[in-house]
Every structure is written in C-alpha cells, then in structure tokens.
Amino acid sequence: MNRATGTVTARAATAPWVFLAPFLLCFGVFTVYPLVQAVVLSTQTTFGPGATRFVGTNNFEAMLRDPLFWRACSNTLIYTLGSLFVQLPLALGLALLLESPNLRGRSWLRLVLFSPAMVGVVFAAMMFSLIFEKRTGLLNQVLHAILAPVGITWDLDFGWLQQHVMLGLVVASLWMYVGFNMTFFAAALQNVRRDLVEAAIVDGAGPLSRFWNVTVPAIRPVGGFVVLMSVIGSFQLFELPYIMFSSSAGPDNRALTIVMYLYQNGFELGDLGYATAIGWALAVVLVGCAAVQRFLARGEEAGS
Amino acid sequence: MNLRLSRALGWCVTRSLLAIAVVVTLLPFVWLVASSFKSNEEFFRSTFLPMREGSWSIAWERLSVEAYRRLFAEADFATGLLNSIFLSSVTGVLATLGCAMGGYALAKFNFRGRRFCTILVLAAVLIPGPLLLAPGYQLLYNLGLLDTFAGLILPAIAPAFGVFLFRQAVISGVPTELLEAARIDGAGEYRTFVVVVMPLLRPMIGTFLMITFLGVWNNFIGPQVVLQSADKFPLSVAVAELKRGYYSDYGLQMAGTVVSILPVMVLFLLMQKDFVSGLAAGAVKG
Numbered sequence: 001m002n003r004a005t006g007t008v009t010a011r012a013a014t015a016p017w018v019f020l021a022p023f024l025l026c027f028g029v030f031t032v033y034p035l036v037q038a039v040v041l042s043t044q045t046t047f048g049p050g051a052t053r054f055v056g057t058n059n060f061e062a063m064l065r066d067p068l069f070w071r072a073c074s075n076t077l078i079y080t081l082g083s084l085f086v087q088l089p090l091a092l093g094l095a096l097l098l099e100s101p102n103l104r105g106r107s108w109l110r111l112v113l114f115s116p117a118m119v120g121v122v123f124a125a126m127m128f129s130l131i132f133e134k135r136t137g138l139l140n141q142v143l144h145a146i147l148a149p150v151g152i153t154w155d156l157d158f159g160w161l162q163q164h165v166m167l168g169l170v171v172a173s174l175w176m177y178v179g180f181n182m183t184f185f186a187a188a189l190q191n192v193r194r195d196l197v198e199a200a201i202v203d204g205a206g207p208l209s210r211f212w213n214v215t216v217p218a219i220r221p222v223g224g225f226v227v228l229m230s231v232i233g234s235f236q237l238f239e240l241p242y243i244m245f246s247s248s249a250g251p252d253n254r255a256l257t258i259v260m261y262l263y264q265n266g267f268e269l270g271d272l273g274y275a276t277a278i279g280w281a282l283a284v285v286l287v288g289c290a291a292v293q294r295f296l297a298r299g300e301e302a303g304s
Numbered sequence: 305m306n307l308r309l310s311r312a313l314g315w316c317v318t319r320s321l322l323a324i325a326v327v328v329t330l331l332p333f334v335w336l337v338a339s340s341f342k343s344n345e346e347f348f349r350s351t352f353l354p355m356r357e358g359s360w361s362i363a364w365e366r367l368s369v370e371a372y373r374r375l376f377a378e379a380d381f382a383t384g385l386l387n388s389i390f391l392s393s394v395t396g397v398l399a400t401l402g403c404a405m406g407g408y409a410l411a412k413f414n415f416r417g418r419r420f421c422t423i424l425v426l427a428a429v430l431i432p433g434p435l436l437l438a439p440g441y442q443l444l445y446n447l448g449l450l451d452t453f454a455g456l457i458l459p460a461i462a463p464a465f466g467v468f469l470f471r472q473a474v475i476s477g478v479p480t481e482l483l484e485a486a487r488i489d490g491a492g493e494y495r496t497f498v499v500v501v502m503p504l505l506r507p508m509i510g511t512f513l514m515i516t517f518l519g520v521w522n523n524f525i526g527p528q529v530v531l532q533s534a535d536k537f538p539l540s541v542a543v544a545e546l547k548r549g550y551y552s553d554y555g556l557q558m559a560g561t562v563v564s565i566l567p568v569m570v571l572f573l574l575m576q577k578d579f580v581s582g583l584a585a586g587a588v589k590g
Contacts, residue, residue: 006480007414008487015493019409020421022402023462030440030459031428037439049445094325100318111576112326115333118572119565120522122540126547126561127336130554138335141351175332236434239524243544246551259434259525267529272438279435286432 042280044273052273059277069278071253072261075166079257080234082170083177088226091178092219095185110186113179121176125243128172132160132244139171161244165254169240177233181226188222189215221297228293232286238263258282336565340558341367347554371559379549379556381563383535384542388521389567391453391538395460396517400509402462407470408501412483425471428464441529451532460520466512473508474501514575521568539564 017024042059044052063069094113098106116124131138134157143154160168192215200210241255242248242263249256249264258278266275338352346354346366354366375381410422440459441450449455478501486496502509524540531537537545539560546560 006475007412007418008480008483009414012493013415016409016413016415016418018494019405019413019497021405022398023406023425023464023467024421026402026459026462027424027428027464030443031431031436031464034436034439034443035431037442038435041439041442046442049442094322097318097322097325100314103318103322109322109326111573113329115569115572116329118518118568120518120524120540120568122522122524122543123561123564126543126557127332129547130339130558131332131335136348136554138332138351142331175329179329232432236432238434243524243547246547247544262434262437263525263529266438266441272442275438276435279432279438283432283435287430290430 038276038279041273041276046270046272048270049272055273059274060280062274063277063281068253068256069261069281072256072258075253075255076235076237076257078166079169079173079237080231082166083173083234084227084230086170087174087178088181088223088230090174091181091226092185092223094178094182095189096215098182098186099189110183114183115179116176117180119176121239122243124172124176125240128168128175128240129161129244129246132168132172134159134162162251165241165250168244169237169255172240172244173234177230181230184222184226185219188219191222192218220300224293224297228290231289235282235286336558337562340371340555340562341369342555343368343370344552344554371553371555372563374556375559375563379542379546379560380535381539381542381560384537384539385563385567387536388538388540388564391456391527392517392520394453395457395520396513398457398461399463399466399516400513403466403470403512404502404505404509405497406462406467407472408474408478408497410467410471411474412478412480422471425464425467429468437525437529444530450530451536452530453536455530456520456526460516466516469512470505470508473505477508478504510575514571517571518568 041052043054043056045055045059046052098109103109119127130136132140134140137160139160140154140156140158143158144156147154158164160171196214197210200214205213236259237257238259241250241257242260244250245255249260259282262275262278262282265278266272335352339347342350342354343366354363355361356363406425410418410425444450444455447455449458482500482504483496486500491499521538522540523538524544527536527538527541528544531541534542534545543557543560543564546557550556
C-alpha cells in the first residue's frame with residue numbers, strides 16, 4: 001500500500017486495465033475517434049454520411065460569412081445572458097429563502113422546487129408550446145387574471161411564440177432550471193460559517209452587509225461552477241425551441257440556435273462537414289469559457 | 305416592539321415568496337394534467353377544469369380519458385413507453401457498472417498510465433456533445449449501427465463524468481485498509497470489487513443509476529439522429545412526432561406528455577433523498 005496516494009499495487013498487473021476496459025473502449029471508439037474525424041469532416045462537404053468531398057477551409061470561411069450562423073450565435077447569446085442574469089439571482093434568492101429560520105417543511109419545499117429539473121427538455125417544450133398559446137395558453141390567462149385587479153389589462157393575444165420568442169424561451173428556462181440551480185446554492189450556503197455571521201451581528205452589520213461580506217465569499221466557488229454549467233447548458237440550447245416550433249427555427253428564424261443550425265445543416269440538408277465546422281465554433285467558445293472560469297477560480301484560491 | 309414587527313413582516317414576506325415559487329412550479333403540472341382530460345372544444349372553454357355554469361362545482365361529465373385511449377390505440381404509445389424503459393434501464397445498469405469499475409481503478413490502483421487515464425477523464429468532460437454529433441453519426445453509419453438500439457447504448461456505457469464521480473466516491477468512501485484486509489483474506493481482485501467495494505458505493509450507485517436513467521429517458525437528439533423506424537422511437541421522439549402529426553390536437557399532446565413525465569416523477573419521489581443530496585454533494589466536492 002502506498003501511504004501517500006492511498007493506492008494498492010494489483011497482484012495481477014492486468015487488473016486495473018480490466019476495470020478500465022469499458023471506459024477506455026467506449027471512450028476510444030465513441031469519443032477519440034469521432035473527435036479525430038471531426039477534424040477531417042470539417043474540411044469536407046458531405047451529401048449524407050457516405051459521400052464526401054475535400055474543401056479545405058471553405059466550411060470555416062463560409063461559416064464566418066453566413067448571416068444565419070451569426071443569427072444563431074446572437075440568439076444563443078441573448079438566451080444565455082437572459083437565463084444567466086435572471087435565473088441565477090432567482091436561484092440564489094430561493095436558496096436564501098429556504099434558509100430562513102424555523103421554516104417548516106423545508107425538505108418538502110426543496111423537493112417541489114427541484115421537480116421541474118426531472119422533466120426532460122422535450123416534454124417541457126411540449127408543455128410550454130401550449131402554455132404560450134394566444135388566448136387559451138395558461139400564461140396569458142394567468143397574467144390577465146392577476147393583473148386585472150391592479151388595473152393593468154394584459155393582452156390575451158400576447159404572442160410569446162410569434163413576436164417575443166426569446167422572452168418565451170427565457171421564461172421556460174426559468175421554470176426548468178431555477179430549482180435545479182437553487183439546489184447547488186443551497187448546498188453552498190451550508191459552507192457559510194455561523195461564527196462569522198454571529199460576529200458580524202455583534203459588530204452591528206446589517207443584513208445586506210452580512211450578505212456581501214460573509215455569505216457571498218463563502219458561496220463564490222460554487223457560484224462560479226453554477227455560472228459555468230449554465231453557460232455551457234445555455235449555449236447548447238436545441239430541443240426547447242426545436243420542439244416548441246414544431247421542428248423549425250420559429251418565425252423569421254427568431255428561435256434559431258447554434259446547435260439547431262448544426263442539426264439543420266447536418267441532418268436535414270445532409271452536410272455533416274458544415275455541421276462539424278459549426279460544432280468546432282461551439283467547442284472553442286465553451287472550452288474558452290471553462291478556461292476563464294478555471295483561471296478566475298485559481299486566482300481566487302491564490303488570493304485568499 | 306419594532307423588532308418584533310419587523311420579524312413578523314419578514315416571516316410574512318419569506319413565506320409568501322416561497323408560496324409563490326411553489327405555485328409557479330406546480331401550476332404547469334396541474335394545468336397539464338387537467339388539459340389532458342379535456343376535449344379540444346373544452347380546451348378553448350376553460351383554463352383548468354370545466355366548471356358548471358354559475359357555481360363552484362366541477363363538471364366532471366365533460367372530462368374524458370379519450371385522449372389516453374387514442375394515445376395507445378392510434379399513436380402506439382405503448383411501444384414508445386417500452387422502448388424508453390428498455391433503453392433507460394439497460395444503459396443505466398451498464399453505465400453504472402462501467403463507471404464504477406473505471407472510477408475504482410483510477411482511485412485505488414497504483415499502475416503505469418494511471419495519471420494519463422485520469423487526465424483523459426478530466427479532459428473528456430470538456431468536449432461538448434454537439435461537436436461529436438456529425439462524426440458520431442458517420443461512425444454509426446460505417447459500423448452499420450444506425451437505426452439500432454446498440455447504436456444508442458454502446459456509446460453511453462462508460463461516460464467520463466461518471467468515471468470521475470465514482471473516482472471521487474471511491475476516494476472518500478472506500479478505505480484502502482479494507483482492500484488490504486480483503487487481500488490478506490485471499491479474495492481476488494474481482495471478488496474484492498464485487499463484495500467489498502460495490503456495497504460501500506451504494507449511495508453513489510443509486511444516484512448515478514437515477515442520473516443515467518433520467519438522462520436517457522429525456523434524451524431527444526440522440527434517438528432523433530440515430531433511429532429511423534417509428535417502432536423503435538422512445539417517448540421523447542414519439543412525443544415530438546405527436547406534435548408534428550396531431551398539431552392541433554391539444555388533448556392528445558398533453559396526454560402524451562403526462563405519460564412521458566409520470567414514470568420519471570414516480571421514480572424521483574421514490575429515490576429523491578439520495579438523488580438531490582447526491583447531486584449537491586457532487587457539486588460541492590467537485
């Protein structure tokens with residue numbers, strides 16, 4: 001036994017490799033090989049999976065000049081920022097509410113708020129396509145009913161699926177993911193040191209100052225992780241708009257996202273090469289985000 | 305007095321905000337289930353359940369299970385349900401076993417290549433799925449695995465993030481002394497894994513089974529790309545087909561969604577304790 005690493009040397013040298021075999025085989029065949037192929041494919045034009053033609057860097061040049069690609073990028077970015085800046089503060093707020101002292105039924109509440117995360121995006125999209133309907137849709141009816149007493153007439157024909165597509169997608173994402181992200185913040189709030197909170201109270205710090213100086217530093221590492229996961233998830237948005245708009249990009253490509261454009265090119269038009277080029281653009285952005293997050297997290301560790 | 309007043313105010317505010325959150329979360333579910341029992345005309349007449357004129361009682365006779373009958377008779381949802389159950393459970397069991405084995409090897413064995421494999425696992429998490437969509441499809445085409453269940457199951461039997469999760473679980477949950485003791489008692493490597501390691505990993509196994517089952521059940525883009533014959537479609541694809549084929553039949557679409565969500569919800573309620581805490585623990589440690 002190696003005390004430093006807590007490991008043992010197998011009596012049969014093959015044992016660790018046998019244990020790793022399913023992962024290595026599966027990873028080699030279905031990740032490493034396709035990854036290498038992704039380089040090859042991005043230099044080709046294909047007509048279905050069988051017929052390919054070498055085109056060099058044409059796919060990338062065409063992509064950078066393709067207005068639909070940029071449309072997809074800007075839609076995806078708007079959705080990502082929207083869900084980040086609305087969703088995460090709400091998630092943190094809910095987690096803080098769940099921390100309020102003497103709250104009865106805490107675990108029950110956590111369960112209920114988490115439950116939408118169990119629903120697949122496809123199924124949530126089915127629900128929301130009807131929730132967003134004009135007149136009969138739940139959202140317009142509820143908004144109409146609750147705003148009427150305050151003297152605001154909500155337009156029952158508000159076109160979530162026609163004019164306010166991005167707003168609709170963000171609203172749907174709130175329902176799906178706020179409870180999910182809340183769970184991570186709730187776990188992080190367990191790291192807040194009670195003695196520091198009490199010391200701050202003794203020092204006469206108000207609730208806001210306690211939040212900024214005690215709570216925020218304690219949940220920052222998990223916060224960075226949640227932000228990164230949200231960005232990665234949001235950038236891969238596909239099913240929600242695809243199902244909601246019945247296998248299309250919505251009116252005037254308002255719901256076109258990067259992955260949807262990849263799918264359309266690869267599997268509706270049969271050009272796997274162009275689809276892969278779009279895939280590389282996505283990969284570069286996401287790996288860049290992960291690198292930035294690591295860098296920031298590391299800087300913080302060094303600083304404290 | 306002032307302090308007490310502000311406490312009471314705080315109590316009211318937190319409770320009402322939480323109540324609002326619960327209502328917003330549950331309302332779509334309630335509406336979904338209610339709508340699935342309504343005919344199309346009724347869908348346009350009432351928001352939730354049909355009410356009798358001028359009173360607060362529910363008009364039960366205007367509700368029907370017609371949508372559910374047609375779902376199984378016309379849209380063949382029984383097949384979709386079976387396909388989903390088959391794909392999710394087979395993938396779940398295989399992936400759990402594959403990841404537990406891999407994680408155990410990386411956590412506990414001292415061998416050449418250990419560092420390299422660990423780096424592989426960590427790097428793999430960075431590769432975004434959509435990048436591999438087109439080359440993966442081409443690979444399955446070349447292997448003759450398009451339109452087969454194997455084409456969906458095989459790529460999923462040992463995902464890197466699962467190996468990573470199990471590696472962490474083994475490091476924190478399996479004392480090396482116990483492995484040593486098993487060896488002194490003469491147990492072989494594989495026997496040690498099954499008899500000593502697996503039982504200690506039970507919480508992680510439960511959580512990971514659930515994560516994989518759910519992931520496969522809710523996966524749309526995979527089966528949508530790989531499968532072509534309608535009799536192989538899982539519920540995720542079958543439901544989307546419903547929207548295409550019966551686009552104005554709201555009751556049928558809602559019933560299909562209820563049938564797709566319900567099994568997962570029941571499973572979730574049965575296993576929720578392990579699942580939510582496991583997820584959160586993974587996040588904090590990772």
